[in-house]
Amino acid sequence: MKYKIVNLFVFFTISIVGFSQTDYFKLGKEYYNNGDFEKAAATYSEVVKKEENLPKVYDTYLSTLYKLKNYPEAEKIIKKMIKMTAPDNYTYRIDYALFYKQQNLTEKAEKEFSSFISSIQKNSTAIDVSGSYLQKIGEYTWAKQLYLQARKNFDRYAYCFQLSTIYNRLGETDNMLDELLNYLNQHPEEIEPIQNVFQNELETDEQFSAFETKVYDRINKDPSQIIYNQLLLWLNIQRRNFSKAFTQAKAIDKRSHETGTQVMEVGNIALENKDYDAAAMCYQFIADTYKDSYAYTVARRMLIQTREEQIKNTFPVEKSKIVGLINDYNQLIKENGRTAYTLESLRNMALLHAFYLDKKDTAIVILQSLIENPYTENRLRGKAKIDLGDIYLLTGEPWESTLLYSQVEKDFKEDPLGHEAKLRNAKLYYYRGEFLLAQEQLDVLKLATTREISNDAIQMSVFITENSGLDSTTDALRDYSAIELLIFQRKYNEALVASNMLLMAYPHHELTDDVYWLQATILRQTGKPTEALEMLKKISTGYADDLLGDDALFTSAQIYEFDLKDNAKAMQLYQDFLVKYTNSVYVVEARKRYRILRGDKI
Known part of the structure; x- marks a missing residue:
């Protein structure tokens, strides 16, 4: 073997005569990449005869020597680099500790590394460089040891963020959360990036609950630190637990004197997510607490709007309740006048008249007065024009609709x-x-x-x-879109007849499950939940893996819970949904509904 290596070196000494320095580097790297480690070592040994070349090939040469188990030469080049780069030779001193680890000489490796961190523990630059290097090469246990040792010489919150990353890599989630909370305690201005970390790392209900418990413990120990309330507010919004979010927003509001800003925001998010009870709590709190502020009128309007959304999503919609909503909006305007904060109510009233009471002429008059009112803010005027366009679509005047839509596009x-x-x-x-x-x-x-x-x-x-050209024509899609227009115009009976005709005309068409979905929607809105479930079941059984599969099962659970008041059946379907559609957008809501029905405190 010794004869072979000598001859190999002679061969390379002869063969690379005339090569430039760059050629040497490329040749060595090429041999290394091809797994020809002996040739790579021979090439690099020639290259590093010029000492200034060693830093340029050090990493690859060291890796090559380890592949060949040539530990004497490896030790030689590590020590040379330590000498060449002193005193800023931190990474090479780490490499020397790793040199022993490479040979499974664990005790020597630990002793060498302990000696190293003892020598730099008061040098913040050395710690930063060394810690980054240890993380880069995946030596997380040593990185943890380094930072914890260094922390003793600075303060108890030093290196929180670095340690949180390391604990995460080591699977020590509990310690990771503690370090991030420590970091946030010292850097409250960094709450958004810290929240992003939490969002990325917390995945299960158990992890979220454990995190919530930790934050509550922090609040109990230090009630003056508002940042923890802000964190809980964010956490509960992420989990769509808007009642708890309201509690935290209220606490923040009380201490920050924000006149209900964050409470209003929680109410708006809750309303958007159809948590009407939580939204109403938020708006009622503002209306009760800030009677002399501009927020009062807004909160009153949003309270009515919350009831409106709840009524419109309880099927079938009762006309008497729609009339009651219109009266409430009128009373609000009467009490507060036609101000910037109440004019939005006119939009709501117009849409209720048009879509639920079939009073399209009344709706048109209201919206036109809003559009022509010189005190109407431009964005509200634009919204009113879109609404008016929608109502002209109800009355079968599409050219008027597109004219209004186009005006808003241009403006x-x-x-x-x-x-x-x-x-x-x-x-x-x-x-x-x-x-x-x-x-x-x-x-x-x-x-x-x-x-x-x-x-x-x-x-x-x-x-x-x-759905275009499936039968060399767009006839089926044309019929389908016409049915959607009928539904928009609230012509439900006509839509049902047309949908049945489409199913007969195009049996087994790609649109079949979509037609079932339209029929289920119509039947539910017209107060026929059992028949709606039959349509949804056709999707769940025959098209479970298609786009509407998760919608159908989730909506079925909603019908059992809210329309039929069959909580046991709803629970079963929510549970089935969580098992079958783990990546659905409805997962969070389904889990929440299941836990509420089970009786959990959330």
Whole structure:
């Protein structure tokens, strides 16, 4: 073997005559990458004869020597680098400790590393460089040892963020959470990036609950630290536990004198997520607490709007309750006058008249007065124009609709409101079966800055694409879009008849499950939950793995819980849903509903 190595060195000494220095580096790297470690070692041994070349090939040369178990040469180049880079030779001294570890000489490795960290424990620069290097090479246990030792010489909160990362890598979740909370205690301005870390690392209910307990413990020990309340507020919003979020927002409001700002925000998020009870609590608190502020009128309006959403989502919708809502809005305007904070109520009233009481003329008069009112704020005027366009669509005047939508598009270019108007135009083309024109609008909206509008545009575009030309025509899709228009116009009986005709005309068509979904929607809204469940079951059994599979099962559970008041059956379906659709957007809500029905305190 010794003869072979000598000859190999002679061969390389002869063969690389005339090579440039760069050629040596490339050749050595090429041999290394190809697994020719002996040739790589021979090449690098020639390269490092010039001492200044050693830093340039050190990492690869050391790895090569370890592959060949040539420990004497490895030790030689590590010591040379330590000498060459002194006193800032921290990474190479770590490499020397790792040199023993490479040979499974654990005791020597630990002794060498302990000696190293003892010599730098008061040198913050050395600790930063060494800690980063240890994390880079995956030596997390040593990195932990380094930072904990160094912490003794600084303060108890030193290196919290670094240690949290290390504990995470080591699977020590409890310690990771403690370190992040320690870091946040010292750097409250960093709450958003810390929340992002929590969001990425906390996955299960158990982890969230353990984290919540930790934060409550911190509040009990240090009630003056408001940052923990802010963290709990964020946590409960993430978990969609808006009642608890309200409690934290209220505590923050009381100490920060914010006149209900965060409570209002929680109420708005709760309303958006259909937690009407929590939303009402938030708005009622503001209305009771800040009677002399601008927030009072807003909260009163939002209280009525919360009841409105609850009534509109309780099927079938009772007209007497709609009339009651309109009276409440009128009373609000009467008490507070037509101000910037009450004019929004006119929009709500108009839409209730048009879509639930079939009083389209009344709705048109209200919206036109709002649009023409010189005191109406521009965005509210734009929203009213979109609403008026929707009502003209109800009355079968699509040209009036598109004219209004286009006005808003023009007035609010590159603005979410303008994008919303463009989406309405796209839907109008879609309803009329003009799919190419609809796609032109949707292609622009796919790049919209608002995620919700962008997602709606993408979803609608994909739907049109997938269902166009399946039978060399768009007849089935044209019939389907016409049914959707009938539903928008609240012509439910006509829509049911048309949907049954579509199913007969195109049996086993790709649109079949979508038609079942439309029928289920109509039946539920018209107070026929049992029949709606039959349609949803057809999707759950025959199209479970398709796009509407999770929607169908989740909605079935909702019908049993809210419409039929059968909590046992609802629990069973929520549980089935959580097992079957682990990646669905409804998972968080399904888990929450299941826990509430089970009687958990959340």
